[in-house]
Amino acid sequence: MLLAALSTGHKIGLAVVALVFISFALTSSFLAPRRRPDFPGKNGLSVFIIACVFLFASMISAVVIFGVESQAKGASAAVTTTAGVTVKATEVEYKITLSTHKVHHGVVTFVVKNAGKIPHNLTIQGGKHTTNIAPGKSVKLTVTLKKGSYTLYCSVPGHRQLGMVTKLTAT
Ligand SMILES: [Cu+2]
Known part of the structure; x- marks a missing residue:
């Protein structure tokens, strides 16, 4: 270290x-x-x-x-590289809203709130995901992102197709 x-x-x-x-x-x-x-x-x-x-x-x-x-x-x-940045993600049926779609590459913590009425999760395509989050609850997901474009979606069957998908770019 x-x-x-x-x-x-x-x-x-x-x-x-x-x-x-x-x-x-x-x-x-x-x-x-x-x-x-x-x-x-x-x-x-x-x-x-x-x-x-x-x-x-x-x-x-x-x-x-x-x-x-x-x-x-x-x-x-260190604020951006070690401690990382925080991205808020709010999920409802059937939409994911991010506080930002552009972050500096490195450690990123997603604070995912399920503001909907049924369970949702946040899944990074090809990477980590949260557990299914109960309505009204929040879960944190910390990842290290390399430069690139990432697709974030809810992997509960059918939800991505219904619109729970968004993009995030790490620069
Ligand atoms: Cu969902």
């Missing part, structure tokens, strides 16, 4: 820190003992431990700092 939220710049920064850490670990475990058979030795050991702790700490802080930074930067965008 955290890594996915990082921007490219931050990922490069993290990779550099990770590379330093890895090369230090490899160098100290393979190269140093060859040159100095008594490695790490009495004095060397404490230096080695300090270096280890320091590098580990910088790696952790790099993750934390970069992570916090990108979360702060993404905060405004």
